[in-house]
Amino acid sequence: MNDRSGLIDRAVDEIRRHITSGDWPVGSRIPTEPALTALLGVGRNTVREAVQSLVHAGLLVRRQGSGTYVLSDSELTVVMGRQIADATHVHILEVRRSLEVEAARLAASRRTAEDVLILRTLNADRQEAFGSGDVDAMVASDLALHRAIAAAAGNPVLLSLYENLIDAIGANIRTNVVGLVHTRSEDDHDALIEAIADGDARRAMGEITSYLGTYIGDPVA
Structure with a gap:
């Protein structure tokens, strides 16, 4: 695993943790991209890829002009x-x-x-x-x-x-x-x-x- 892949995986894990712990409940909007960059300590591209990964997994959904929201707190669901x-x-x-x-x-x-x-x-x-x-x-x-x-x-x-x-x-x-x-x-x-x-x-x-x-x-x- 290269360093970039490792950063993305860690960012995905951290965002998932906030979702599954209830910090960001289902239906809520997650922090903006700049806020996530500061929270996770990674670059914007890494944040974008991590968020997109969780969109594909079904935990997050993007709403045009509104932001990214928590759709589910369980990938199994x-x-x-x-x-x-x-x-x-x-x-x-x-x-x-x-x-x-x-x-x-x-x-x-x-x-x-x-x-x-x-x-x-x-x-x-x-x-x-x-x-x-x-x-x-x-x-x-x-x-x-x-x-x-x-x-x-x-x-x-x-x-x-x-x-x-x-x-x-x-x-x-x-x-x-x-x-x-x-x-x-x-x-x-x-x-x-x-x-x-x-x-x-x-x-x-x-x-x-x-x-x-x-x-x-x-x-x-």
């Missing part, structure tokens, strides 16, 4: 988003089931008292939202509960995979929720949350398998 762009609703449900069944199993085995309190609180929020019929609130509360189950699983790799699919999962949940609103169907996660609270991994797995299987079309799978 960008890559996965591209890969699943043409996925069907059922495809996402099947992937959700594979992740969430294991998340429920692990959460039942590893949940702490604090996890149980969080899950019960989020489940109550979900019930309130579903009772209101507000689709946005229903989606947000359902997504928050399922993410919390993934967090309670105590596996950082599983949680990272789940979070990097969060946009697709959110869209998937919205489709399910809209269907519930139209059909006035009942939907709750009480049994799932209590199975996790009770430490009953088999029952927790069965609850999420049945729940997502209903939307997939094979509830007894």
